[in-house]
Amino acid sequence: MDITDFVLFPGMDALDHSASVTDYENALKKYFNAAYCVSLTSGTAAIIVALQAVGIQSGDEVITSAAAPLCTAFPILSTGAELVFSDCCRTHFGLDIAGLQHSLTRKTKAIVEVPMWGYGIPAEAIELWAAEREIPLIFDLAHCAGTQYNGLPLSQFCDIACFSTQKNKMFSTGEGGFLLTDNEAYYRRALSYSRMGNLNGIDFGVNYRLSPYLAEKGISALAELPDNLNLRAQQSQSIIAQIDHPAVRELEVVPGSIPSYQRLLLQSDQGGAALASYLVKEGIPSDMKKYNIWPLYEYPVLWKYSADCPNAEHLLETTTTIPVHQRYTPEQLAQMATIINNYPY
Numbered sequence: 001m002d003i004t005d006f007v008l009f010p011g012m013d014a015l016d017h018s019a020s021v022t023d024y025e026n027a028l029k030k031y032f033n034a035a036y037c038v039s040l041t042s043g044t045a046a047i048i049v050a051l052q053a054v055g056i057q058s059g060d061e062v063i064t065s066a067a068a069p070l071c072t073a074f075p076i077l078s079t080g081a082e083l084v085f086s087d088c089c090r091t092h093f094g095l096d097i098a099g100l101q102h103s104l105t106r107k108t109k110a111i112v113e114v115p116m117w118g119y120g121i122p123a124e125a126i127e128l129w130a131a132e133r134e135i136p137l138i139f140d141l142a143h144c145a146g147t148q149y150n151g152l153p154l155s156q157f158c159d160i161a162c163f164s165t166q167k168n169k170m171f172s173t174g175e176g177g178f179l180l181t182d183n184e185a186y187y188r189r190a191l192s193y194s195r196m197g198n199l200n201g202i203d204f205g206v207n208y209r210l211s212p213y214l215a216e217k218g219i220s221a222l223a224e225l226p227d228n229l230n231l232r233a234q235q236s237q238s239i240i241a242q243i244d245h246p247a248v249r250e251l252e253v254v255p256g257s258i259p260s261y262q263r264l265l266l267q268s269d270q271g272g273a274a275l276a277s278y279l280v281k282e283g284i285p286s287d288m289k290k291y292n293i294w295p296l297y298e299y300p301v302l303w304k305y306s307a308d309c310p311n312a313e314h315l316l317e318t319t320t321t322i323p324v325h326q327r328y329t330p331e332q333l334a335q336m337a338t339i340i341n342n343y344p345y
């Protein structure tokens with residue numbers, strides 16, 4: 001008997017998909033215009049599975065931005081890879097190409113790019129850069145369901161796009177995640193790794209399957225996504241139009257991109273921390289305060305991966321987040337704008 005014919009328990013199928021999971025994955029493929037989708041238990045699982053799909057092994061180097069969140073860094077580390085922090089650009093959260101060139105070594109085996117809070121990046125440039133060097137490009141789009149670049153979903157500009165549908169994300173199933181790819185080999189490996197190696201006794205894998213109950217929730221949440229995106233864009237535009245403060249403005253939107261507005265980003269020359277503290281005191285929450293956001297190498301748990309990323313430091317120091325929600329009333333939006341306009345500086 002050939003080893004490839006060896007099946008541990010004939011009739012048992014680790015791919016045993018429920019109809020709702022298949023329906024959900026088909027709906028995601030259609031919405032994001034992707035060839036393949038694997039639904040998963042979380043955004044964390046999506047990043048781990050994507051790295052496994054591109055073949056990351058212990059000791060390989062994975063580049064990510066110093067302005068990324070801890071929840072991107074931890075799944076990378078859990079694969080046994082070494083983190084390499086590279087700088088983002090001065091005016092947006094996309095990785096800086098000159099910095100990437102500097103971070104590249106023979107051990108670089110993947111890049112994980114994280115467009116923050118739903119704001120786009122000049123995705124074509126990094127896609128081209130990575131493709132020329134044959135380095136798999138993974139996007140962590142946990143904030144970016146609905147973010148567009150050049151009229152296409154941001155997920156179209158990378159090899160594997162990872163999403164979280166955890167309850168704080170704008171497209172949510174409570175907990176959950178998925179990945180999208182157009183690459184059949186990556187899809188097969190992602191599917192196998194997240195479904196216990198298909199229990200074929202040859203391949204290694206664990207269980208990251210999404211619950212069918214959450215898949216059903218995902219189908220209805222996805223149906224509401226276009227309206228939610230429109231409302232969030234309108235609400236963000238309404239706040240921006242009412243801001244009349246000499247030192248506060250929206251973070252520059254990358255030309256050609258349409259943000260999903262997971263949050264509205266404001267920049268202040270006087271420092272984002274002071275503005276965030278003021279806003280929190282006035283009752284407007286800020287992710288900067290809530291999650292205590294720093295460049296990743298400044299957290300004790302990541303001190304080992306020290307780096308020098310002045311752009312990430314500048315962006316995180318000058319930027320603060322404003323909550324956007326499809327259910328805000330015009331009065332609440334006006335109230336937020338008034339509080340922002342009254343910022344004493």
Ligand SMILES: *Cc1c(COP(=O)(O)O)cnc(C)c1O
Pocket residue numbers: 041042043044045069071072114140141142143164165166176177
């Ligand atoms: C939420 C989030 C994650 C983690 O997703 P979970 O579903 O909570 O595991 C990863 N990356 C980013 C950018 C996130 O916002």
